[in-house]
Each structure stands twice: as structure tokens, then as C-alpha cells.
Amino acid sequence: xxxxxxxxxxxxxxxxxxxxxxxxxxxxxxxxxxxxxxxxxxxxxxxxxxxxxxxxxxxxxxxxxxxxxxxxxxxxxxxxxxxxxxxxxxxxxxxxxxxxxxxxxxxxxxxxxxxxxxxxxxxxxxxxxxxxxxxxxxxxxxxxxxxxxxxxxxxxxxxxxxxxxxxxxxxxxxxxxxxxxxxxxxxxxxxxxxxxxxxxxxxxxxxxxxxxxxxxxxxxxxxxxxxxxxxxxxxxxxxxxxxxxxxxxxxxxxxxxxxxxxxxxxxxxxxxxxxxxxxxxxxxxxxxxxxxxxxxxxxxxxxxxxxxxxxxxxxxxxxxxxxxxxxxxxxxxxxxxxxxxxxxxxxxxxxxxxxxxxxxxxxxxxxxxxxxxxxxxxxxxxxxxxxxxxxxxxxxxxxxxxxxxxxxxxxxxxxxxxxxxxxxxxxxxxxxxxxxxxxxxxxxxxxxxxxxxxxxxxxxxxxxxxxxxxxxxxxxxxxxxxxxxxxxxxxxxxxxxxxxxxxxxxxxxxxxxxxxxxxxxxxxxxxxxxxxxxxxxxxxxxxxxxxxx
Amino acid sequence: xxxxxxxxxxxxxxxxxxxxxxxxxxxxxxxxxxxxxxxxxxxxxxxxxxxxxxxxxxxxxxxxxxxxxxxxxxxxxxxxxxxx
Numbered sequence: 001x002x003x004x005x006x007x008x009x010x011x012x013x014x015x016x017x018x019x020x021x022x023x024x025x026x027x028x029x030x031x032x033x034x035x036x037x038x039x040x041x042x043x044x045x046x047x048x049x050x051x052x053x054x055x056x057x058x059x060x061x062x063x064x065x066x067x068x069x070x071x072x073x074x075x076x077x078x079x080x081x082x083x084x085x086x087x088x089x090x091x092x093x094x095x096x097x098x099x100x101x102x103x104x105x106x107x108x109x110x111x112x113x114x115x116x117x118x119x120x121x122x123x124x125x126x127x128x129x130x131x132x133x134x135x136x137x138x139x140x141x142x143x144x145x146x147x148x149x150x151x152x153x154x155x156x157x158x159x160x161x162x163x164x165x166x167x168x169x170x171x172x173x174x175x176x177x178x179x180x181x182x183x184x185x186x187x188x189x190x191x192x193x194x195x196x197x198x199x200x201x202x203x204x205x206x207x208x209x210x211x212x213x214x215x216x217x218x219x220x221x222x223x224x225x226x227x228x229x230x231x232x233x234x235x236x237x238x239x240x241x242x243x244x245x246x247x248x249x250x251x252x253x254x255x256x257x258x259x260x261x262x263x264x265x266x267x268x269x270x271x272x273x274x275x276x277x278x279x280x281x282x283x284x285x286x287x288x289x290x291x292x293x294x295x296x297x298x299x300x301x302x303x304x305x306x307x308x309x310x311x312x313x314x315x316x317x318x319x320x321x322x323x324x325x326x327x328x329x330x331x332x333x334x335x336x337x338x339x340x341x342x343x344x345x346x347x348x349x350x351x352x353x354x355x356x357x358x359x360x361x362x363x364x365x366x367x368x369x370x371x372x373x374x375x376x377x378x379x380x381x382x383x384x385x386x387x388x389x390x391x392x393x394x395x396x397x398x399x400x401x402x403x404x405x406x407x408x409x410x411x412x413x414x415x416x417x418x419x420x421x422x423x424x425x426x427x428x429x430x431x432x433x434x435x436x437x438x439x440x441x442x443x444x445x446x447x448x449x450x451x452x453x454x455x456x457x458x459x460x461x462x463x464x465x466x467x468x469x470x471x472x473x474x475x476x477x478x479x480x481x482x483x484x485x486x487x488x489x490x491x492x493x494x495x496x497x498x499x500x501x502x503x504x505x506x507x508x509x510x511x512x513x514x515x516x517x518x519x520x521x522x523x524x525x526x527x528x529x530x531x532x533x534x535x536x537x538x539x540x541x542x543x544x545x546x547x548x549x
Numbered sequence: 550x551x552x553x554x555x556x557x558x559x560x561x562x563x564x565x566x567x568x569x570x571x572x573x574x575x576x577x578x579x580x581x582x583x584x585x586x587x588x589x590x591x592x593x594x595x596x597x598x599x600x601x602x603x604x605x606x607x608x609x610x611x612x613x614x615x616x617x618x619x620x621x622x623x624x625x626x627x628x629x630x631x632x633x
Contacts, residue, residue: 256612472591
């Protein structure tokens with residue numbers, strides 16, 4: 001007998017520039033209050049400012065969750081974690097700048113005994129974390145997952161976005177003809193995702209999906225097609241028709257290009273008539289927290305039958321029509337779509353349903369997977385399928401150039417960071433002679449130091465060399481960019497998901513890759529370890545497929 | 550003017566890590582973006598930074614700057630006319 005379960009959204013808590021609490025935030029948004037300032041909290045001797053924000057929201061949703069059970073997980077979503085503590089020297093092992101270390105510190109503070117899962121996937125991190133939680137619960141790995149997200153407003157990120165000339169001097173105005181950039185914000189959020197109906201607050205996480213543009217590492221797709229595909233897949237899983245979508249809470253950063261791309265995607269998905277809003281004018285772009293915080297508010301909108309107005313919106317300024325309004329709208333609710341897009345070309349969409357309109361989902365049975373190709377790089381040795389292909393005594397740069405000259409010339413290679421070069425070169429070996437369509441492949445990678453190597457470059461330009469922030473350096477300060485480069489080069493449009501962990505032996509990424517294959521989402525998953533920090537590197541990636549392929 | 554052009558080429562090569570390329574490889578007339586040198590929107594921002602740091606020229610809107618970056622010739626003309 002095929003078992004089926006529902007995945008419920010339980011307690012939610014958020015802390016934004018508007019204040020603490022989902023209800024408080026929701027009511028202030030309805031009244032048109034803007035909260036783009038920093039949250040009033042400081043670090044104490046024990047925990048950083050961000051950790052304290054996270055601990056506070058977790059404490060709010062934790063009651064009723066067994067923090068000592070192996071059936072409980074904690075899943076973190078953040079882009080930069082404790083980056084405010086970064087200096088110009090490489091932080092030592094054990095420093096709270098490492099994302100997994102930050103997550104462990106927070107887990108300890110809230111009494112969670114297991115090992116945290118950390119997603120760092122640019123601005124879609126929060127949506128990815130909820131989709132991942134839904135999939136892990138649906139597959140029976142856990143009963144309850146506390147998803148927690150957070151990112152701070154720091155000089156590190158602000159200087160980068162300023163260099164990108166994407167920050168507006170006014171509160172941002174998504175989808176408006178006069179929009180001229182985003183507003184940065186900061187937030188922490190926590191939501192419970194559970195298979196236990198008793199923990200439900202009336203909302204089901206019905207489906208979710210991710211995709212990659214395979215177009216550009218910072219600029220969004222020119223067609224919007226990959227985001228549209230993610231939305232279609234998210235709705236297709238639970239079999240929800242366009243007519244039953246009540247509203248869309250989009251990313252809506254108010255940069256010219258993002259909103260343009262979204263308008264195209266929403267039209268391709270056939271949702272252009274649905275009420276659509278962006279919450280960024282109220283709380284700013286809260287980066288790795290944004291997806292999570294906005295899911296919490298979207299759930300509130302579903303429950304109350306209200307679509308919050310998009311403050312500052314006057315005249316539509318997107319190439320394709322959208323149903324945006326500055327006014328709050330009363331809507332009959334069934335399901336809503338929440339979407340996000342980010343650097344590295346990544347897109348994510350999740351569908352939330354009112355419980356009475358939800359359907360249970362079949363639990364997938366796990367299939368065996370096999371490795372088609374494997375590539376390893378370490379200590380000047382590159383091996384493919386167990387055979388030594390390149391051996392070098394030189395430093396990473398020389399070694400990488402040597403490997404590069406054996407492959408196709410692509411001038412973009414020289415602009416990449418070392419971590420991207422490594423993943424890029426290795427993937428060319430692993431994907432060689434494999435026949436696939438764009439949505440046949442997903443990439444799931446993990447490492448230990450996230451993008452710390454690139455973070456140091458971005459920070460040293462400013463703090464050591466006293467130069468202005470470089471946009472080309474800043475764009476690489478996210479670990480998922482390496483997968484973006486691989487996706488562009490190879491035309492891969494499946495999901496590109498990045499996890500940060502303390503050890504190469506952590507099987508979470510591989511287990512997730514196996515789950516993706518078992519569910520039949522992809523024919524192939526490129527997965528493995530991609531770690532590089534200050535010249536020390538280790539890569540071990542595999543192309544996996546099901547035994548039937 | 551030729552000196553300025555060579556200088557701009559070298560600054561672009563340095564800022565964008567265009568290994569294997571020398572100023573002599575870049576044609577003054579050839580498009581910098583798209584088919585020519587293959588630069589993209591992030592590179593445009595880096596060129597804006599070069600103009601700010603080395604020539605005191607401030608450009609607020611990256612989109613508006615695009616026509617100026619058509620080729621080394623157009624860029625050099627703009628720098629010569631606006632540098633401080």
C-alpha cells in the first residue's frame with residue numbers, strides 16, 4: 001500500500017524592521033507602515049546579534065516540538081550568517097563566521113541535540129529551505145522540521161549591492177514604472193513544517209520546485225521561462241489548476257531587471273490575472289530570510305482572505321501585464337504561490353494551500369542510484385572515474401589553468417573565483433558525453449566554508465586595500481554561484497541547491513540527491529563536495545542516475 | 550589619445566582578469582560587449598568603477614552608460630571629455 005501524508009505549516013514567528021511577530025507585521029503591513037530600519041537588538045557576550053535574532057524566533061515556535069528526537073530536524077537558511085564578524089584575516093576553524101558553526105551555536109542555545117542542515121542559496125534560500133523541509137517530511141525522514149532563516153544588514157552586503165548600483169535611495173517600488181532599485185532589510189524567521197495535523201495552523205505546504213536560468217550569474221533570465229517552469233512544477237505536484245490560485249506573493253525586489261523577468265514568468269505560467277504583491281516595500285529585501293518571512297506573511301494572508309497592497313505602486317512598469325495594486329484586497333482563498341529568484345540564476349516557488357483544499361501526497365519509495373562519472377581534485381591531482389588525469393606540483397591557480405587548457409576555451413573562466421573554476425572544470429569531465437535536456441539535471445553541492453574565499457576577496461578590497469567594493473568580486477560571495485557557472489556552461493535548468501556542513505562525510509546532500517532521483521524529478525543529479533579556501537581545496541563530485549537509466 | 554586608449558585597455562584587462570589578452574589584442578573599434586570582447590553587465594559595472602577611481606567620472610545609472618561602452622574609441626572619447 002502506498003502511504004500518503006500531508007505536510008503542514010505549523011507555528012510561525014518573524015522579526016523584521018517592522019517588529020516582532022507575524023500578526024504584528026501583518027497588521028502593520030495592512031496599515032501601510034514601512035520598517036526598513038535595523039532591528040533593535042545587539043549581540044551579547046555569548047551570541048552574535050544574528051544568533052540572538054534566530055534564537056528568539058525559534059523560542060517562539062519551539063513549544064510542542066521534541067528537540068531531542070531524531071525525528072526532528074533544524075534547517076537553516078542564510079546567505080551570509082555572521083559575516084559582520086569577518087576581518088581581513090581568514091577566520092580560524094571554529095569561528096562563528098562559518099555558517100554551520102553559527103547554526104550549531106543556535107541549535108545548542110535552543111536545546112536541539114541533532115546536527116543542523118544549512119541551506120545557502122542566495123535570495124531564494126528561505127523558499128528552498130521550506131521546499132526542502134516539505135520534501136524531507138513527505139519522504140518520511142522527519143516528523144517535524146523547524147526551518148529558521150536570518151540575514152543581517154551589514155556593511156559587507158550593503159557595499160556590494162551599492163557597487164551593483166541596485167539600491168534605491170527611496171523605499172523600493174516593486175513593479176512600478178518609476179522603480180529604481182531595491183531596499184535592503186534584515187530579518188529572522190522560523191516556521192514549523194510537520195506531518196502532524198495537530199501542529200497545523202490551517203495551512204499545508206502543497207508543493208515546491210526550483211530551477212536555474214542557465215543564463216547569467218547576476219542578471220535574471222531574459223525570458224522568465226525557468227521561473228515559470230518552477231511555478232508550474234510547484235503547482236503540478238499537488239495538481240492545482242491556475243483557476244484555484246488565489247494570489248501570488250512574488251519576489252518583487254524593484255530592480256528593473258528582476259521585476260521585468262518576473263512579469264514575463266508570471267505570464268508564461270498563466271497567472272497574470274491573479275492578485276500579485278511584493279512585501280519588500282514594508283520590510284526590504286531580507287536576503288536569506290526573505291523567502292521564509294514572506295511565506296509566514298503569505299500564510300497569514302491566506303488565512304485572513306487578504307492580499308496586502310504593494311506600497312508605493314502607482315503605474316505598472318513591466319513589459320508584461322500583472323495584477324498589482326497599492327491597495328489591500330479582499331480575496332476568496334484556496335491556494336497561493338510564493339516565488340523568489342536570486343544570484344546564480346536560481347528560482348524557487350512554493351504553493352501554500354488552505355487545509356480544506358489540500359490533498360495528501362504519496363510517500364516516494366527510494367530507488368537505488370548509480371554513479372555514472374566521478375571527478376576528484378585535491379593536492380594537485382585531478383582524477384576522473386578513478387584514473388589520474390592531471391598531476392601538478394603547482395599552486396591552485398597554475399593547476400587550474402593547466403586543466404583549463406585541456407578543455408574548451410571560454411574567456412569567462414578567468415573571471416571566475418577559484419572555487420568556481422574548480423567546480424566548472426570538474427563538471428566538464430563528469431558531464432562529458434552525457435545526453436540530457438535542460439530540466440533533466442539538478443545540481444546539489446555542499447562544502448564547509450561556503451563562499452568564504454570570495455568573501456575575503458570582497459572584504460579585503462575594501463578594508464585592506466581601501467578600494468571601492470568591486471561588483472565582480474561581490475557577485476561571487478555566495479556558494480551557489482559555482483552551480484550557476486556550471487548551469488550556464490552546460491545549459492542545466494534543474495534546481496541548483498547548496499548546503500553547508502562541517503564535514504565531507506555528511507551524507508545529507510547525497511541523500512537529498514537520491515531522493516530527487518527516487519521521486520523521478522530528474523534523470524541525473526550532479527552532486528558532491530566543492531571546498532576551497534585560501535589555496536586549500538578538495539573536490540569530489542559524482543553524476544548520479546537511477547539504476548533504470 | 551592613443552595613450553589613453555592603451556591605458557584603458559590595460560585597466561580593463563587588470564580589473565576583469567582577462568588572462569591571455571594584451572592591449573594590442575583589443576581592437577579600438579570592436580564592440581566590448583556581446584560578440585566582441587564578450588563583456589557583460591557586471592563588467593560594465595567594473596568599467597564604471599575604473600572611471601570613478603582613475604578619472605573621477607561618476608556614473609549613477611549603469612543602463613545609461615551602456616552606449617558609452619560601445620568600443621574603446623567611444624569610451625576613450627567620453628573619458629577625454631569628462632575626466633577631472
